[in-house]
Amino acid sequence: MAGNSEPLSARAKLAVTAGKAAAAVSRAAGRGSGSVIGGRVALKLDPDLLARLAGHLDVVLVSATNGKTTTTRLIAEALRAAGPVVSNALGANMPAGITSALAGGSDARYGVIEVDEKYLAGVARDVHPKAIALLNLSRDQLDRAAETRMLAEKWREGLSGTDAVVVANADDPLVAWAASSCPTVVWVAAGQEWKDDAWSCPACGGVLQRPGDDWGCGDCGFRRPPTTWALKGDYVLAPDGVAWPIQLQLPGRANKANAATSAAVAAIFGVHPQTALERMYAVQAVAGRYDVVQYLGRDLRLLLAKNPAGWLETFSLIDGPPTPVLLSVNARGADGTDTSWLWDVDYTRLAGHPICVIGDRKLDLAVRLEVAGLDFRVCEDVDEAVNSAPAGKIEVIANYTAFQDLRRRIGN
Structure with a gap:
């Protein structure tokens, strides 16, 4: 008390x-x-x-x-x-x-x-x-x-x-x-x-x-x-x-x-x-989460997902195909350096979406998506990924430090 x-x-x-x-x-x-x-x-x-x-x-x-x-x-x-x-x-x-x-x-x-x-x-x-x-x-x-x-x-x-x-x-x-x-x-x-x-x-x-x-x-x-x-x-x-x-x-x-x-x-x-x-009802976003930000002529919705349970909930939020999805995963101290959790996430829920992958551990994520049988593109950074998508909305899902990196880059 x-x-x-x-x-x-x-x-x-x-x-x-x-x-x-x-x-x-x-x-x-x-x-x-x-x-x-x-x-x-x-x-x-x-x-x-x-x-x-x-x-x-x-x-x-x-x-x-x-x-x-x-x-x-x-x-x-x-x-x-x-x-x-x-x-x-x-x-x-x-x-x-x-x-x-x-x-x-x-x-x-x-x-x-x-x-x-x-x-x-x-x-x-x-x-x-x-x-x-x-x-x-x-x-x-x-x-x-x-x-x-x-x-x-x-x-x-x-x-x-x-x-x-x-x-x-x-x-x-x-x-x-x-x-x-x-x-x-x-x-x-x-x-x-x-x-x-x-x-x-x-x-x-x-x-x-x-x-x-x-x-x-x-x-x-x-x-x-x-x-x-x-x-x-x-x-x-x-x-x-x-x-x-x-x-x-x-x-x-x-x-x-x-x-x-x-x-x-x-x-x-x-x-x-x-x-x-x-x-x-007054809460529109929380520390940047769920914000929609205009960047390079597209509308990016920023979604944070840090672990398998979080990714499962986040997949239920994204618009259906053909909305592009940008995935970014890091494995720094604040994220946890073990990326084995990627194998616990059911990425087949993204089937039909154009997928771009960025982040420090983009290759780890790419292997996981390959095994899931999904089509995707590995990009060097968020600019390349966004420019590869048509005009309109992009769903962006990132874990903790990758999310912070994105916010700094796109000015949110």
């Missing part, structure tokens, strides 16, 4: 000032927003700064493999109906980036914070959140991330006994198992398209049975918990049985699921579902 609102100590003020100075130097040098280096400097001077900065806030933490940046933005928009919000809107989601974000929120009432999955338990200990939203868990950054069940176990142990109200996706068995150690859980039927990381029971290792939209373990009895909120088509079904329409500018089923979870979180803070959902 929100703690006291005592003024910051001299040490904490010095840490905040030094962090902001370091961030400004980083920005001036053209090295990005500076939020991470600023936070690192601040935490070096005051290791307890994150807890101090969150002391006057009612905090929501949002964590997942996919969708946490968008959900953070949707919750922040909903809670602005009740008061000022501070949020790490650009996705710097480790303690340093979170510290930088909160350092700019002295006048805020609410903190809506995206948290990297591996840091969730530690950040929760520091900031004493009022609510925690858990969306999904799937394979990601295979070279350095824990196996998904191990990650779920860290959540389960780290959040056990938390005072926060946990809003959790009942349709993801890993999330359900992680959240089931928490005293107060609001279960949301948010759906789960990608199921390949959740065929075995996280509690005992037995095979999960999946009749229809349900799931359960025949060995230990662990099963899908009963839900009080649900995504039903284009509506959010609230606990009182009222169905509220979801009218988003953001595309796709996954974003409707994010909106359903966001409405459940907002209700904890007294924001009515109708008010929350209406405010979410």
Whole structure:
């Protein structure tokens, strides 16, 4: 819960000032927003700064493999109906980036914070959140991330006994198992398209049975918990049985699921579902995602997909053939250097689309597309790829650093 609102100590003020100075130097040098280096400097001077900065806030933490940046933005928009919000809107989601974000929120009432999955338990200990939203868990950054069940176990142990109200996706068995150690859980039927990381029971290792939209373990009895909120088509079904329409500018089923979870979180803070959902409509893009940008005479729609679950959801968004598709994959530190996940993605969904491939690991992707039996063209850069397409719309799908490269190149 929100703690006291005592003024910051001299040490904490010095840490905040030094962090902001370091961030400004980083920005001036053209090295990005500076939020991470600023936070690192601040935490070096005051290791307890994150807890101090969150002391006057009612905090929501949002964590997942996919969708946490968008959900953070949707919750922040909903809670602005009740008061000022501070949020790490650009996705710097480790303690340093979170510290930088909160350092700019002295006048805020609410903190809506995206948290990297591996840091969730530690950040929760520091900031004493009022609510925690858990969306999904799937394979990601295979070279350095824990196996998904191990990650779920860290959540389960780290959040056990938390005072926060946990809003959790009942349709993801890993999330359900992680959240089931928490005293107060609001279960949301948010759906789960990608199921390949959740065929075995996280509690005992037995095979999960999946009749229809349900799931359960025949060995230990662990099963899908009963839900009080649900995504039903284009509506959010609230606990009182009222169905509220979801009218988003953001595309796709996954974003409707994010909106359903966001409405459940907002209700904890007294924001009515109708008010929350209406405010979410104002969100057109999130950190460049879903933006349509004109470049070299074409309209490029920018879509981010970082792992197999993300690519599966993204394929459902793209227009049908003959709309050209540009794919870009890197394997830098922020992406994870292991590209074996490319073989888990069903690229045959792109059959019939003209496909261009760019990025640091374009040849890895080309081999995968060749095996899938797809026609494609390997290009040197985005300019060559765009110029090879006819005038009109191009769907652009990129993983994390490839997405950032594209935004810099095309001026978005």
